[in-house]
Amino acid sequence: MDILNFIDGDFAKPVQNASFIQKRPFNDNVIQVANSSALDLVKAIQGSHTAFNTWKDSSIEDRIDLVDKIADYLETHKNRFAESEAWDQGLNLQFSLQANIEAALKILSSQKAELQKGIPDNYSVLPVGVVGVVLSWNLSTRLFVEKVLPAVLAGNSVIVKISSYSPVTAKLWGELFRAIGLTSGLVQLLHSQDAAFKKLFITHPGIKALLVTGSLENTSEIIKTVAQMTTQQFKKLQIHSGSKNTAAALTEPNESEMNEILNSFLLGQGQLAWNSSRLFILEKHEQQWSDFVAHKLQTLKPSIDIHDSSPWTPLMKTKYVDQFASLMVQAKSDQAKIISADANLPSNKYVKPFFTKDMSNCSVLQQDQVMGPAFILSTVKYAFDIPKYSNVSYYGHSASVWTEVGKNQKTIHQLDVGLVSLNKWSVFQYSAIEGVKQSSFGNMNSHIFGDFYKNVKKLAGS
Known part of the structure; x- marks a missing residue:
């Protein structure tokens, strides 16, 4: 199997050892990708809750240190990231380097500045718990930094469903996390084309917030599924959909x-x-x-x-x-x-x-x-x-x-x-785009200390 899941700090085959085939757009090179089931997701959620209980109390200094480690690794390996994702995403190398990887580095710099600025006065903020992210193949390292890392820097753990069209993103980021010694389970990276996995990813009560980037066709189905479960639980939802x-x-x-x-x-x-x-x-x-x-x-x-x-x-x-x-x-x-x-x-x-x-x-x-x-x-x-x-x-x-x-x-x-x-x-x-009309839905606050990645409480005096 060419591309594995990244669960609890290491690469792993799915429990049922299933896989699917993906072909790269330029040359039709075949890639065998892990095809996770609901069993793999449950295992990932358990590990994410364990990691959250440790990470939620991490200091601002710890989180700035994490940004620095990621930025240093990405800067050192940016050409490999750009080349690998250009092959998966059918893009030319120079554009992938500039609009994807170098853009990600600039976004990391702005996230560090946001952490250094700290929590706004008169606010108490707590992380929400485990955040689920459905990641598009579009310039996926850039999206990873823009959508996944703020959740981590807010004190959450994150489970990411990697796009089937850019599976190498999981390999690249799994190697990065292993190299920098990221807390086991803090970020889990899974692949799946299994319908039961996808439904559980959206509905599982252990995932407290869900961020989705993708087509209107896919995101509208997710909204319907979330709506059907509102009698049991509300879930924070952020959708990034189509464009014209x-x-x-x-x-x-x-x-x-x-x-x-x-x-x-x-x-x-x-x-x-x-x-x-x-x-x-x-x-x-x-x-x-x-x-x-x-x-x-x-x-x-x-x-x-x-x-x-x-x-x-x-x-x-x-x-x-x-x-x-x-x-x-x-x-x-x-x-x-x-x-x-x-x-x-x-x-x-x-x-x-x-x-x-x-x-x-x-x-x-x-x-x-x-x-x-x-x-x-x-x-x-x-x-x-x-x-x-x-x-x-x-x-x-x-x-x-x-x-x-x-x-x-x-x-x-x-x-x-x-x-x-x-x-x-x-x-x-290089700022996050909070689209309007059918380009977005839900709570679009993308800030680390905002009320999507955090539960925000105002403190009022007498």
Whole structure:
């Protein structure tokens, strides 16, 4: 078995010795991954409770020391982390290093600063207990630092269900935890495609809070399951779901900036939570942008491995490939013009990226999340028209706006999203994004001393 669970401080096969097969997107290399059952989860929960009873009383200094050890290890081994996850996630190496691993290091630095600042005055805080995290494959080390570590630094123990699409994340972090001597059971890492395991992970009363990153399809099922058990217990819930992100180009076009903006669409092929989906441009720049997009796609070649700098990478899931042809049909039925890549495909994991032009603002493609490189190019006469078209989406993760400093403030403030990134792609902003609409659900407080990872009590004087 290539990838094992990490339980009670060491790597372990599942109790029933079951496994599943995962193929890496670039080369179809087969990985055999531990397939945990409910028995493995129960064992992990027992170990997590034991670790929590020790760790909950740890000092701020102990927790800062933990951040330093993790940061030192990650800095030393960042190239191995970036390379391993780039192979699993179908991304180019340089992007994986910058947007995943180096981003994680910056987030660690901000977490250390939050710990040094301490608990706010007039508040008493206690950790909630065992926290369960369902981790997406999207830049998973970054998400691990952003979603899992705050729970630990708040004094909790954590059980993480690692994405089946990036199982190497468990191996990398298990090795890290073993190397730094992490308290046994404080962080448990499990893989599973077993339905009984997944249901128990959501409903077990020993898991006091649940944080989920994933698709709307999966997260909506989790919300339903949690709702059905509310007569027995309430559970803290934080959901990070889909996105339909806007990019707005409001400056005079130049090649460097145009390449940067297009990369926000193409790097990740529309599958990342941070990917742009709709590009809004000013009417006066329409011809320049149309010509640039057409030239870019027509000269684009598929990436063959992680060392290839092309942003045209394979799709992660077979169902995304299967659904992609219907998106082109839908765009044409909406009377949109198509600007498409035209190179030969190296395997059935690839699809041809395309932009639509002149698409109806009522099209479902303007509203729905699309897990693939089907993008929309929209022209507006004035910048203030962008929010009314952008906000028709069901999602509100983030937007990236290229504009002169101090201009278009009304447009920026009216965008109905969790984060607006100015003059850079949102993936290069390193604060947690608390999305709105169907991009999030539940208690979205991401701070170490906030009321998701902690039970917060206000202290009032007489």
